[in-house]
Amino acid sequence: MALLQPARRLLSAAAQRHLCLAPVAARASSWWSHVEMGPPDPILGVTEAFKRDTNAKKMNLGVGAYRDDNGKPFVLNSVRKAEAQIAAKKMDKEYLPIAGLAEFNKASAELALGDTNEVIKSGRYVTVQTISGTGSLRVGASFLQRFFKYSRDVYLPKPSWGNHTPIFRDAGMQLQAYRYYDPKTCGFDFAGALDDISKIPEQSVILFHACAHNPTGVDPRPEQWKELAAVVKKRNLFAFFDMAYQGFASGDINRDSWAVRHFIEQGINVVLSQSYAKNMGLYGERVGAFSVICKDVDEAKRVESQLKILIRPMYSNPPIKGARIASTILTSPDLRKEWLEEVKGMADRIIDMRNQLVANLKKEGSSHNWQHITDQIGMFCYTGLKPEQVEQLTKEFSIYMTKDGRISVAGVTSGNVGYLAHAIHQVSK
Amino acid sequence: MAAGSVFASVPRAPPVAVFQLTADFREDRDPRKVNLGVGAYRTDEGQPWVLPVVKKVEQKIANDTSLNHEYLPILGLPEFRANASRIALGEDSCAIKENRVGGVQCLGGTGALRIGAEFLRRWYNGNNNTTTPVYISSPSWENHNSVFVNAGFKDIRAYRYWDAAKRGLDLEGLLEDMESAPEFSIFILHACAHNPTGTDPTLEQWKQIAAVMKRRFLFPFFDSAYQGFASGCLDRDAWAVRYFVSEGFELFCAQSFSKNFGLYNERVGNLSVVGKDTDNVQRVLSQMEKIVRTIWSNPPSQGARIVATTLTCPQLFAEWKDNVKTMADRVLLMRSELRARLQALGTPGTWNHITEQIGMFSFTGLNPKQVEYMIKEKHIYLMASGRINMCGLTTKNLDYVASSIHEAVTKFQ
Numbered sequence: 080m081a082l083l084q085p086a087r088r089l090l091s092a093a094a095q096r097h098l099c100l101a102p103v104a105a106r107a108s109s110w111w112s113h114v115e116m117g118p119p120d121p122i123l124g125v126t127e128a129f130k131r132d133t134n135a136k137k138m139n140l141g142v143g144a145y146r147d148d149n150g151k152p153f154v155l156n157s158v159r160k161a162e163a164q165i166a167a168k169k170m171d172k173e174y175l176p177i178a179g180l181a182e183f184n185k186a187s188a189e190l191a192l193g194d195t196n197e198v199i200k201s202g203r204y205v206t207v208q209t210i211s212g213t214g215s216l217r218v219g220a221s222f223l224q225r226f227f228k229y230s231r232d233v234y235l236p237k238p239s240w241g242n243h244t245p246i247f248r249d250a251g252m253q254l255q256a257y258r259y260y261d262p263k264t265c266g267f268d269f270a271g272a273l274d275d276i277s278k279i280p281e282q283s284v285i286l287f288h289a290c291a292h293n294p295t296g297v298d299p300r301p302e303q304w305k306e307l308a309a310v311v312k313k314r315n316l317f318a319f320f321d322m323a324y325q326g327f328a329s330g331d332i333n334r335d336s337w338a339v340r341h342f343i344e345q346g347i348n349v350v351l352s353q354s355y356a357k358n359m360g361l362y363g364e365r366v367g368a369f370s371v372i373c374k375d376v377d378e379a380k381r382v383e384s385q386l387k388i389l390i391r392p393m394y395s396n397p398p399i400k401g402a403r404i405a406s407t408i409l410t411s412p413d414l415r416k417e418w419l420e421e422v423k424g425m426a427d428r429i430i431d432m433r434n435q436l437v438a439n440l441k442k443e444g445s446s447h448n449w450q451h452i453t454d455q456i457g458m459f460c461y462t463g464l465k466p467e468q469v470e471q472l473t474k475e476f477s478i479y480m481t482k483d484g485r486i487s488v489a490g491v492t493s494g495n496v497g498y499l500a501h502a503i504h505q506v507s508k
Numbered sequence: 509m510a511a512g513s514v515f516a517s518v519p520r521a522p523p524v525a526v527f528q529l530t531a532d533f534r535e536d537r538d539p540r541k542v543n544l545g546v547g548a549y550r551t552d553e554g555q556p557w558v559l560p561v562v563k564k565v566e567q568k569i570a571n572d573t574s575l576n577h578e579y580l581p582i583l584g585l586p587e588f589r590a591n592a593s594r595i596a597l598g599e600d601s602c603a604i605k606e607n608r609v610g611g612v613q614c615l616g617g618t619g620a621l622r623i624g625a626e627f628l629r630r631w632y633n634g635n636n637n638t639t640t641p642v643y644i645s646s647p648s649w650e651n652h653n654s655v656f657v658n659a660g661f662k663d664i665r666a667y668r669y670w671d672a673a674k675r676g677l678d679l680e681g682l683l684e685d686m687e688s689a690p691e692f693s694i695f696i697l698h699a700c701a702h703n704p705t706g707t708d709p710t711l712e713q714w715k716q717i718a719a720v721m722k723r724r725f726l727f728p729f730f731d732s733a734y735q736g737f738a739s740g741c742l743d744r745d746a747w748a749v750r751y752f753v754s755e756g757f758e759l760f761c762a763q764s765f766s767k768n769f770g771l772y773n774e775r776v777g778n779l780s781v782v783g784k785d786t787d788n789v790q791r792v793l794s795q796m797e798k799i800v801r802t803i804w805s806n807p808p809s810q811g812a813r814i815v816a817t818t819l820t821c822p823q824l825f826a827e828w829k830d831n832v833k834t835m836a837d838r839v840l841l842m843r844s845e846l847r848a849r850l851q852a853l854g855t856p857g858t859w860n861h862i863t864e865q866i867g868m869f870s871f872t873g874l875n876p877k878q879v880e881y882m883i884k885e886k887h888i889y890l891m892a893s894g895r896i897n898m899c900g901l902t903t904k905n906l907d908y909v910a911s912s913i914h915e916a917v918t919k920f921q
C-alpha cells in the first residue's frame with residue numbers, strides 16, 4: 080500500500096517551481112521525512128571522542144587497524160615493492176572479470192589451503208575476488224540465501240564481530256548463536272560450545288572464526304577444533320569460515336589456517352571468506368576472496384556461474400589495485416618471503432605487547448590473573464574489564480576502548496604500555 | 509558430509525551476453541575481426557587508453573609518501589564525494605549552496621545504483637515497500653533490471669523508449685507510460701547517452717518529461733555514466749539532471765567515472781542525493797551508511813583519490829576536460845565517418861541516426877539475422893540488439909565495417 084506524502088499534494092505549482100526561494104513549509108515536505116537518523120556506530124563514537132580529547136597521554140584502543148610501535152599506520156615494504164613493480168608495467172585499466180583477477184583468486188585459495196592440498200590439485204573449488212572480508216561475507220551470505228535450501232539459520236559464536244549479524248540479515252538469513260566466550264575465564268567455553276553445537280538442527284549454517292577471534296581473541300586449541308569438526312560432521316552442519324587474520328594471528332600462515340584445512344581434511348566442504356586488510360595492510364584497497372569447496376569441478380563451475388550472477392548487480396566487478404598487489408606478493412618468491420617476515424613482525428609485536436602488558440600489570444602489583452591477555456591471540460583482547468571500569472579508564476586516563484572491555488592491542492606501544500598497565504591496575508585493584 | 513552435495517541442484521547460469529561476446533571475439537582467429545561489443549573506450553589503434561591526466565595523477569599519488577592504505581570512511585573519501593556531486597550538479601547549483609546534496613562513494617555506477625535501490629526499497633514510499641513499481645526504459649542496460657530485483661523490488665516494469673520504426677525516441681509512448689504509472693513509481697532515467705540506443709530526449713522533451721513526473725509524483729533516479737563523454741561538454745551532458753534539480757525534485761543520481769575518467773577497473777562511482785533540506789539529506793546518508801556497511805563496509809581508495817585530486821586542481825581539471833573531449837571527439841568522428849560511408853554506398857535505409865545518436869553506443873537498427881551475418885560471416889562482433897560500440901571503430905576498420913553493414917542489410921531484410 081503506497082504511503083502517501085499528503086503535504087506534497089497541497090503544494091501549489093508555483094511553490095514547486097521555485098523551490099530555491101520557496102517558503103520553509105513547502106520545503107519541509109520531503110520523501111524522506113520519515114527516515115530516522117541511523118544509530119551512531121559504537122566504535123566510531125569511541126574514535127570521535129578520542130579525537131576530541133586533549134590529554135597528551137590519550138590512547139585509542141578502539142582502532143581496528145595495525146599500528147607500529149610509534150602508533151603509526153604501517154605500509155608493508157613488500158606492498159611498496161609490489162606497487163612499484165606494478166606501476167612499472169604500465170598496465171591498462173580495463174574491467175576485471177566479474178569474478179576478479181584470476182591469478183589472485185588462485186593464489187588466495189592456495190594461501191588458505193596450502194598449494195599441495197587435494198582440493199587445489201583437483202580443482203574442486205571456486206574462489207572469487209571480493210570487496211575485502213565484508214564483501215566476501217555478503218557474497219557468501221547471498222549465495223546461501225539463494226541456494227542453500229536446507230535452512231535460513233546462521234549460527235554465530237557469542238560474541239562475534241558486530242557486522243556479521245547485519246550482513247547475514249540483509250542477505251536474508253536468520254541469526255542464531257552458540258556459546259563461545261566464557262566471561263568467567265576470559266577464555267573459550269569449550270563445553271558450552273560443544274553442547275550448543277550438538278543441538279543445532281541438522282544442516283544449519285555455522286560460522287567459525289578461523290583464527291584470532293574478533294572481538295575476544297579467544298581461539299580453540301587444535302584438539303578442540305578436532306572435536307568441533309567431529310560434531311559439525313555428525314550434525315551435518317554447513318561450515319562457513321571467516322578468516323580475516325591469516326598470518327596475523329600467530330605469525331605463521333599455516334598455523335593460522337589449520338582449522339580450515341582440518342575441516343576440509345575431515346571431508347567437510349566449507350565455504351571461506353578471506354581478507355587481506357590486516358595481514359597485508361591493504362585496508363582501503365578492499366582485497367578479499369570468497370571460496371566454495373565443492374564436490375567436483377563441475378559443481379565448482381556451476382557455483383562460480385551463480386556467484387557471478389550475484390556479484391554483477393552488486394558492483395559489476397571488483398577493484399584491481401589491491402588484488403594486483405596481493406597477487407604479485409603471493410606469486411613472487413622474494414616478495415612472498417618478505418611478506419611472510421613482515422606479517423610475522425606484526426604478529427610478534429602484538430604478542431610482545433601482550434607480554435609487556437601482563438608484565439607491567441604484575442609490576443604494578445595487580446593481584447588479578449591476567450593470563451588471558453597472553454592466552455588470547457590476534458589484534459583484539461577481551462580484558463575482562465566491566466563497563467564501569469572502562470568508563471573510568473576513559474574519564475580518568477583518556478584511554479578509549481569499547482564498553483565490552485575489548486582493546487585493540489595494535490594501539491599499544493612500548494611507549495604507552497606502562498601507562499596502560501598503570502591505568503588498568505588503578506581501576507581494577 | 510553426505511555423498512550428495514548441498515549444491516547438487518545449483519544450475520549453471522548463462523554467461524552475461526556482453527562478456528560472452530568479447531570471449532567469442534578473443535577466440536576468433538580471423539584477422540579482419542572487429543569488436544563492437546563491450547562498452548569501453550578504444551583509441552584509433554584499437555587500444556585501451558589510460559588518460560594522460562590519470563597517469564600524471566597516479567604518479568603524484570605514488571610519490572606521496574604521506575599516503576597509506578588505511579580505511580576510507582564508510583561513505584567514502586569526502587573530497588571525492590563533494591566534488592563528484594559538484595560535477596554532476598554544477599558549480600552554481602542552488603541545491604549545493606543550500607547544503608541539501610549528499611554523496612556516497614560507491615563501486616562504480618553499478619554500486620551507486622545498488623545502494624540507491626537498496627535505500628529506496630527500505631525507505632521510499634513507506635517502509636520496506638517492495639511493491640513500489642520501478643520503471644526501466646525499453647531497452648536499457650541489462651543490469652538495471654538485476655540491480656532492482658536484487659534490491660528486493662517485486663514490480664519492475666518497462667516504459668516505452670525506443671521507436672524501432674522511426675529509429676528514435678518514442679516520446680509519446682514514454683509520456684503515456686508516465687501518465688499511467690502509479691503515483692510514486694520510480695523511474696530510471698539515463699542522464700545522457702542512453703545505453704544502448706544512444707538516443708536522448710531533447711531539452712524540450714526533458715521539460716515535458718519533468719512536468720509529467722512532477723504532476724504524478726514520480727521519483728527520478730538518474731543513471732549518469734557518460735558525463736562529458738557524450739557531447740564532450742560536462743555541463744551539456746548534465747543538463748537534464750540539473751534541470752530536474754532546478755524544478756525542485758528530490759532525486760538520486762548514480763554517477764560512474766569508469767568511462768569519462770577511463771577508471772574502469774578502479775570502480776569509482778558516486779551516488780548523489782538531492783533532498784529538500786540538509787536535515788533530510790543527513791538522515792538519508794546515515795541510513796545509506798548502514799546499507800553500505802553490510803555490502804562492502806567502505807569503498808576502495810585509489811580511484812576516488814585520482815578523481816578528487818583531478819577535480820580539485822584547476823590545471824588537472826582542465827587537462828581532464830581536454831582528455832574527455834579527445835574521447836568524445838573521436839567517437840563523433842567515427843559516427844560521421846560511418847554514416848558518410850553508408851550513404852556513399854547507398855546502403856538501404858536511413859543512416860542519419862548514426863550521427864544523431866550520442867555517446868558510446870549506437871542502435872544501428874540491424875535485425876537479428878543481419879547481426880548474425882555480421883558476426884559469423886564478417887567477424888564483426890556486436891550485440892544481438894544491433895547495438896554497436898562506436899569506440900570499436902577505427903580509421904582502419906571503418907571501410908570494412910561499412911561495407912559489411914551494407915552487405916548484411918542488402919542480403920537480409
